[in-house]
Amino acid sequence: MQRHDQDPSALAWLVAFISLVLPWAAAGLALAGLWRVARGEAGGWWYVAAAGVLLIADILIDFIWAHPSVLKTDQPDLNRRAAQLVGRVGIVEEAITHGRGKVRIGDTLWMVEGPDAPAGAKVRVTAARGDVLRVELAPMA
DSSP: OOOOTTSOOHHHHHHHHHHHHHHHHHHHHHHHHHHHHHTTOTTHHHHHHHHHHHHHHHHHIIIIIIHHHHHOOSOTTTTOHHHHTTTOEEEEEEEEETTEEEEEETTEEEEEESSOBOTTOEEEEEEEETTEEEEEEOOOO
């Protein structure tokens, strides 16, 4: 059974539709206005101005109203594998020397930065920067 309380509302669909249509309407108005201006009609600039207003409205919809809802998630690290490992403990495979080495976490070997540690030592992941993990020595249990 699916829960529908998190589905987009009709208003959200309407805003999305309007945001898709506005740039096309603006392009049409701009072309019509420029064509009228090229023919010497002074009223063509009103079309161009209306096109600008539509583009500004589209930008406001996208960045002020629609954008914040896109960022809300209950899984912010979903597609960031390295960030999901923060807090995990791994075993040093290739000794960490001069601040760099390799650690095995699960079935994957990760490049790490941290204090020097011999192969076989346990380390805890404290941060991730791209695909490189930042580690510290894990306390012995």
